[in-house]
Amino acid sequence: MTHDRKATTKPSIKLTHHGAMIALQAAIAKAEELGVPQNITIVDDGGNMLAYIRMDGAKLLSAETSKSKAITAASHRQPTSRLDPALEVKLAIAAGGRLTNLEGGLPIVIDGICVGAVGVGSGTGAQDVEVARAALKGVGADDQIP
Numbered sequence: 001m002t003h004d005r006k007a008t009t010k011p012s013i014k015l016t017h018h019g020a021m022i023a024l025q026a027a028i029a030k031a032e033e034l035g036v037p038q039n040i041t042i043v044d045d046g047g048n049m050l051a052y053i054r055m056d057g058a059k060l061l062s063a064e065t066s067k068s069k070a071i072t073a074a075s076h077r078q079p080t081s082r083l084d085p086a087l088e089v090k091l092a093i094a095a096g097g098r099l100t101n102l103e104g105g106l107p108i109v110i111d112g113i114c115v116g117a118v119g120v121g122s123g124t125g126a127q128d129v130e131v132a133r134a135a136l137k138g139v140g141a142d143d144q145i146p
Contacts, residue, residue, distance in 0.1 A: 015042075015108060015116040019139050020050035023108065023118060026138025030131045031055060036123040038131055039066040042108075044116045047071040047098075055122075062121035069105025069128075070119030071098050077114045080105030081125070081146035104128025106144040108136060115141075 020042040031038040037057035042050050047070070054063050072080045083091065083101035091099040103125030108116040118135040120128040129146055136143060 013110060013113055013115055015044050015050065015139075017050055020044075020116070023135040023139045023141075024051040024053060027118065027120065027131050027135035028053065028055065030134030031120075031123075034123070034127055034130065036127050036131075038120050038122045038128070039063045040131065040135070041066040041070040041119040042116060042135065043070040043074050043119070045074055045114055047074045047117075050116065058122040065100065065102055066104070066119040066121035068098050068100040068119065069102060069121060070117045071105075072100050073105035073107045073117035073119065074114065075099065077107050077109075079103075079107070079129075079144050079146040080119075081129075102128075103146055104132055106132040106136060106146075108139065109142040109144070110140065112142075 027040045037055035039054045039058045039062045041052045069080050081103045104120040107114045118132045120131045
């Protein structure tokens with residue numbers, strides 16, 4: 001029996017650890033420019049962590065929110081701020097606290113394909129988004145506006 005590979009597989013692009021480091025460095029540069037130390041998490045399309053940093057002076061608990069933001073953006077393929085606020089508690093409970101609608105999580109979309117996400121936490125929501133958008137620009141991903 002032969003299998004039709006076109007029917008059972010599809011080609012895809014993947015975010016590499018090298019790409020994650022480029023995104024991370026671009027985000028760090030923006031955070032430094034803003035003067036806001038951040039927690040920055042980069043995940044692949046499955047929510048697996050590829051890169052993370054807690055900049056000196058970043059808020060301790062924002063480490064967790066940056067991870068949740070990245071996982072949420074990768075999972076839903078959209079900015080975290082677009083999740084329905086009415087479902088916030090239900091999503092958090094159902095996902096073991098890993099999903100959030102806090103600003104600062106953006107999917108990394110290249111050529112129309114979500115290859116991962118960035119989550120940023122420790123500044124205001126607007127600062128977190130600005131730093132996340134810098135990460136996208138660093139790897140040539142589509143800009144995401146919450």
